[in-house]
Amino acid sequence: MEKYDVIIIGGGPAGVTCAISAHNFYPDKSIALIRKEKISLIPCGIPYTMHSLDSVDDDTLPNKLIEQAGADLIIDEVIDKEGKILELKSGKKIAYDKLVLAVGAAPIKPPIPGIEKKGIFFVKKDRDYLVDMKAYSRNSENIVIIGGGYIGAEMADEFLKAGKKVALVEMMKGIFPTTMDQEFGTQAQQILEDAGATVLTGRRVESILGNEIVSGTRLDNGDEIPADMVIVSVGAKPVLSMASKFGLAVHPNHGIWVNDYLRTFDKDIFAIGDCAAKYDFFSGEFSNIMLASTAMAEGRLVGSNLFEIKVMRKFLGVLGSFSTKIGRTAFGASGLSEQNAKEMNMDYTLGQATTIDRHPGKLPGASKLHMKLVFARYSHTLLGAQMYGGDSVGELVNMFSVMILNKMTDMDIYNLQIGTHPMLSPSPLVYPVINASVDAIKKWYEYKPKKEDK
Amino acid sequence: MEKYDVIIIGGGPAGVTCAISAHNFYPDKSIALIRKEKISLIPCGIPYTMHSLDSVDDDTLPNKLIEQAGADLIIDEVIDKEGKILELKSGKKIAYDKLVLAVGAAPIKPPIPGIEKKGIFFVKKDRDYLVDMKAYSRNSENIVIIGGGYIGAEMADEFLKAGKKVALVEMMKGIFPTTMDQEFGTQAQQILEDAGATVLTGRRVESILGNEIVSGTRLDNGDEIPADMVIVSVGAKPVLSMASKFGLAVHPNHGIWVNDYLRTFDKDIFAIGDCAAKYDFFSGEFSNIMLASTAMAEGRLVGSNLFEIKVMRKFLGVLGSFSTKIGRTAFGASGLSEQNAKEMNMDYTLGQATTIDRHPGKLPGASKLHMKLVFARYSHTLLGAQMYGGDSVGELVNMFSVMILNKMTDMDIYNLQIGTHPMLSPSPLVYPVINASVDAIKKWYEYKPKKEDK
Numbered sequence: 001m002e003k004y005d006v007i008i009i010g011g012g013p014a015g016v017t018c019a020i021s022a023h024n025f026y027p028d029k030s031i032a033l034i035r036k037e038k039i040s041l042i043p044c045g046i047p048y049t050m051h052s053l054d055s056v057d058d059d060t061l062p063n064k065l066i067e068q069a070g071a072d073l074i075i076d077e078v079i080d081k082e083g084k085i086l087e088l089k090s091g092k093k094i095a096y097d098k099l100v101l102a103v104g105a106a107p108i109k110p111p112i113p114g115i116e117k118k119g120i121f122f123v124k125k126d127r128d129y130l131v132d133m134k135a136y137s138r139n140s141e142n143i144v145i146i147g148g149g150y151i152g153a154e155m156a157d158e159f160l161k162a163g164k165k166v167a168l169v170e171m172m173k174g175i176f177p178t179t180m181d182q183e184f185g186t187q188a189q190q191i192l193e194d195a196g197a198t199v200l201t202g203r204r205v206e207s208i209l210g211n212e213i214v215s216g217t218r219l220d221n222g223d224e225i226p227a228d229m230v231i232v233s234v235g236a237k238p239v240l241s242m243a244s245k246f247g248l249a250v251h252p253n254h255g256i257w258v259n260d261y262l263r264t265f266d267k268d269i270f271a272i273g274d275c276a277a278k279y280d281f282f283s284g285e286f287s288n289i290m291l292a293s294t295a296m297a298e299g300r301l302v303g304s305n306l307f308e309i310k311v312m313r314k315f316l317g318v319l320g321s322f323s324t325k326i327g328r329t330a331f332g333a334s335g336l337s338e339q340n341a342k343e344m345n346m347d348y349t350l351g352q353a354t355t356i357d358r359h360p361g362k363l364p365g366a367s368k369l370h371m372k373l374v375f376a377r378y379s380h381t382l383l384g385a386q387m388y389g390g391d392s393v394g395e396l397v398n399m400f401s402v403m404i405l406n407k408m409t410d411m412d413i414y415n416l417q418i419g420t421h422p423m424l425s426p427s428p429l430v431y432p433v434i435n436a437s438v439d440a441i442k443k444w445y446e447y448k449p450k451k452e453d454k
Numbered sequence: 455m456e457k458y459d460v461i462i463i464g465g466g467p468a469g470v471t472c473a474i475s476a477h478n479f480y481p482d483k484s485i486a487l488i489r490k491e492k493i494s495l496i497p498c499g500i501p502y503t504m505h506s507l508d509s510v511d512d513d514t515l516p517n518k519l520i521e522q523a524g525a526d527l528i529i530d531e532v533i534d535k536e537g538k539i540l541e542l543k544s545g546k547k548i549a550y551d552k553l554v555l556a557v558g559a560a561p562i563k564p565p566i567p568g569i570e571k572k573g574i575f576f577v578k579k580d581r582d583y584l585v586d587m588k589a590y591s592r593n594s595e596n597i598v599i600i601g602g603g604y605i606g607a608e609m610a611d612e613f614l615k616a617g618k619k620v621a622l623v624e625m626m627k628g629i630f631p632t633t634m635d636q637e638f639g640t641q642a643q644q645i646l647e648d649a650g651a652t653v654l655t656g657r658r659v660e661s662i663l664g665n666e667i668v669s670g671t672r673l674d675n676g677d678e679i680p681a682d683m684v685i686v687s688v689g690a691k692p693v694l695s696m697a698s699k700f701g702l703a704v705h706p707n708h709g710i711w712v713n714d715y716l717r718t719f720d721k722d723i724f725a726i727g728d729c730a731a732k733y734d735f736f737s738g739e740f741s742n743i744m745l746a747s748t749a750m751a752e753g754r755l756v757g758s759n760l761f762e763i764k765v766m767r768k769f770l771g772v773l774g775s776f777s778t779k780i781g782r783t784a785f786g787a788s789g790l791s792e793q794n795a796k797e798m799n800m801d802y803t804l805g806q807a808t809t810i811d812r813h814p815g816k817l818p819g820a821s822k823l824h825m826k827l828v829f830a831r832y833s834h835t836l837l838g839a840q841m842y843g844g845d846s847v848g849e850l851v852n853m854f855s856v857m858i859l860n861k862m863t864d865m866d867i868y869n870l871q872i873g874t875h876p877m878l879s880p881s882p883l884v885y886p887v888i889n890a891s892v893d894a895i896k897k898w899y900e901y902k903p904k905k906e907d908k
Contacts, residue, residue, distance in 0.1 A: 045876045293882045321873030394878025395846045399853040406860040417751045419775030422499045424848025428747045
């Protein structure tokens with residue numbers, strides 16, 4: 001019987017990163033990666049396979065990375081486990097010393113009557129499914145998207161660019177409902193509407209119309225929207241069947257229970273990525289944020305700590321660093337929004353700044369850049385940042401992640417030494433990262449504690 | 455006699471930022487800003503007034519900022535001081551409580567025979583001079599630029615875009631000689647050459663040819679380059695005449711002596727920006743780096759600490775965060791280059807990564823992105839980062855500044871949670887900030903100390 005020192009189940013970003021990390025830290029150990037899919041995809045690129053990329057196959061996560069990690073790629077399905085031996089669908093059995101579960105999440109299927117009709121699609125990480133979905137969209141004129149998170153908005157953006165009539169329906173008050181404050185969602189909504197979309201917020205899809213094939217959707221207010229195709233993008237749930245079968249503790253909504261080192265109840269089995277429970281960076285509570293970047297941070301950590309604690313550092317919890325681009329405007333968020341801070345009952349100060357991201361602003365490529373920072377009022381620590389602007393948002397959001405992880409205060413940011421350049425960044429005089437912090441400091445000086453505080 | 459609580463001399467980024475900061479922290483204090491120039495310019499925008507901007511006046515630093523800081527703008531020249539009373543060229547006398555010198559630096563005029571001829575220009579922060587220079591360039595065909603630092607290279611780039619024949623002469627082995635390792639200079643040189651420039655490195659201009667008007671330059675190897683116009687960009691020296699007159703200690707090459715709070719020998723006089731001595735962030739030695747961003751960090755700190763220590767934080771020394779764009783490629787550096795580390799006799803490890811800054815790389819706007827990190831071998835602390843790539847370099851460089859200021863190690867970066875997006879950033883699987891750190895960690899594992907270390 002074959003035996004590997006490390007077996008990783010799942011070929012998404014978490015699994016692949018874990019293989020690379022394991023190989024870097026333990027070059028002498030044998031590694032296998034088992035996955036069901038013949039072709040693995042780059043998850044965040046999926047919306048762009050619908051129009052911006054010629055083909056779904058342009059979004060492939062290359063097997064080369066697995067080879068470079070010195071790992072054997074096994075295309076098969078794990079169906080059971082006895083002791084430290086895995087049983088595969090092909091009938092093969094393989095033994096492991098350390099096992100890593102990176103089996104991901106599956107799209108949530110809301111209980112809407114008619115959701116089984118032809119023409120209803122989910123955002124699945126499945127190459128053949130997406131090829132069908134793309135082909136179906138080519139013959140569709142009216143597309144309804146259910147769910148106004150980042151992926152729903154990106155899908156809407158893509159189908160607008162492809163010349164489709166698009167309606168986006170979001171149950172909550174605004175789009176990006178869980179990741180950004182409402183003014184940012186409003187901004188994104190405006191961009192989609194300007195491009196021709198119908199955006200309906202605070203509305204639920206009550207049923208899907210049509211016989212065998214979808215012909216439209218009916219909303220909770222009775223309105224009907226015609227549709228040749230419906231895309232459902234209302235989040236994902238961790239895949240738990242395998243972990244349950246293996247006798248590991250799982251939380252039905254939040255995933256496989258793991259400790260700070262991403263170990264499950266079985267000390268030789270780790271869980272990483274979307275299938276593993278996540279804890280919030282600030283509160284330690286369960287978090288529902290599923291991000292490739294978090295999954296990979298987990299994969300790197302587990303890879304290095306499989307056989308000994310090489311990286312003496314527990315996983316700090318999910319910070320949540322996002323970015324996206326809707327039309328020509330980039331949106332980004334890291335850490336807590338104002339709304340998150342309110343829900344967590346935190347005493348906070350806001351700092352805001354708006355500027356142009358080139359200087360002088362007449363230079364080519366200039367865009368408006370707006371930033372909103374949330375600081376803890378008493379400790380002055382940065383809790384979160386949200387912004388929209390030009391493409392520089394993509395890395396600005398990571399600069400904020402670094403700041404939050406380092407528990408930087410408004411004063412630390414105030415004293416920052418930054419580099420700016422006319423063709424690349426805002427004037428140093430109005431550099432919004434610093435100016436938004438100055439705004440927060442000014443408010444702190446103006447702040448009078450409430451009477452009951454004295 | 456008029457009296458102000460705070461008088462700032464100099465209207466560049468340091469002075470203006472200091473006024474804003476003083477007003478934010480001491481809203482009740484009266485502030486005046488005295489400067490000679492009717493119009494103040496954005497320094498880093500100056501090269502772009504030659505072609506990319508229609509007019510030099512598009513690069514104005516708006517007086518509005520001074521008004522918003524509640525400061526009186528006085529266009530005049532300070533000629534002397536008696537006690538705490540300044541004497542102005544207009545004959546007026548003004549008293550101060552706290553004085554801030556932000557009088558900047560002036561271009562170095564190298565002792566090249568013929569440097570006084572007509573057609574020789576320096577990169578001065580002077581609106582009228584630059585208007586003349588731009589007009590002169592319009593009638594020039596052959597332009598020689600002396601000095602291959604960032605500003606010289608930016609000038610070359612601008613005049614190439616304006617259709618001129620450009621030759622760039624640099625005395626040192628490569629361009630960007632003090633700020634970046636040679637491979638980065640070579641990259642920039644290639645871009646300029648591909649655009650038609652002649653770049654001569656390791657060559658000195660020995661004399662300037664022509665009668666009254668420049669006709670060319672002669673190099674140390676005897677070669678002659680025809681020139682209708684010569685631009686000299688070989689650095690700047692702090693303006694010290696005023697400080698010397700005021701009896702303050704000055705270092706002839708490095709500027710007005712200041713302590714960690716930017717105070718001069720006189721406790722009521724501060725000095726900030728290019729005129730003030732700078733100390734290196736790593737070594738504490740004098741530094742010759744002059745940057746608007748450093749000047750402004752100093753201005754902010756002094757503004758907050760004029761009357762009491764509100765910001766209990768000494769200026770940490772000059773980190774040096776730069777960015778520029780040559781052709782369509784952005785270059786950036788923060789902290790130490792490998793060359794700097796060698797000169798400082800530091801034991802270091804390198805980490806490198808090259809990738810594409812969109813994912814998948816077929817998406818529009820993708821550029822190659824290369825990164826080189828320098829870590830202290832024993833402490834694992836990040837010492838510096840250099841990179842070239844697309845426009846995202848502009849903010850990536852600031853992310854590295856934040857990391858260096860926080861003394862982050864390769865392991866801290868390895869555990870970073872970042873956000874990426876197909877349209878904005880590299881794939882999380884190859885995110886070069888993390889992958890270059892992984893490269894350094896791998897080298898650390900392979901490292902065998904030399905025999906004499908044992």
